[in-house]
Amino acid sequence: ALGLLTIAALRRFGRPCTIMAVAKYPTQHRLALELGADSVVLPHELTRAVRRASGSLALGDGDIIRLTGGADHVIDCVGSEESLSEALGVVRPKGRITMVGMPGQVSVDLTGLWQREITLAGAYAYGTETLPSGQRRRTFDLAFELVEAADLGRLVSATYPLSQFETAISHAATAGARGAVRIAFDLRNEKERNRA
16 A cells, blocks of 8 residues: 555655556556556566666666666665565666665665665655645645545555454455455444444
8 A cells, every 4th residue: 555655645745757656456556547657567567667668778687687777766665675676677877766665674786776876765754745846744744635635545445343353464464466455443332333
């Protein structure tokens, strides 16, 4: 869901740009387009799609592929070794990668970062953002505005009472493959849930 939220935020608050998203499952693909992505590709199609969109050539020795051009800005919403390596492969020289997905301990070849003068930055939810207009707003205020404006309730695929936590966790573990995005708990008591 972090990638979908990022697409919605870019469309609502960012400068006009072309957004190419990566989605593993059909539900993610559909929602990415609905929230503002211009195109959506499968993970294994990313390098080819960026190469074509940027008019670049692919260079490499098999394991490591780099583009002669690439995307101006790549936002990694996964935070894995694989996603960061892919970001390094498709960002243009002197481009920028922003890590939105929280990485754990990863082992990634950063030669391309140094060699191609790429900027790597992290993003965190607390703070103040500067909008394209120059206006400064608290991040959480923007998030609350986005929830309402982009109808983000549609990202919640199922809710469970806390007493069904095992079923909820099982559902969440296979959410993408089952066409779900977010699984949530409804902490109201049964009487309140039935009134809603």
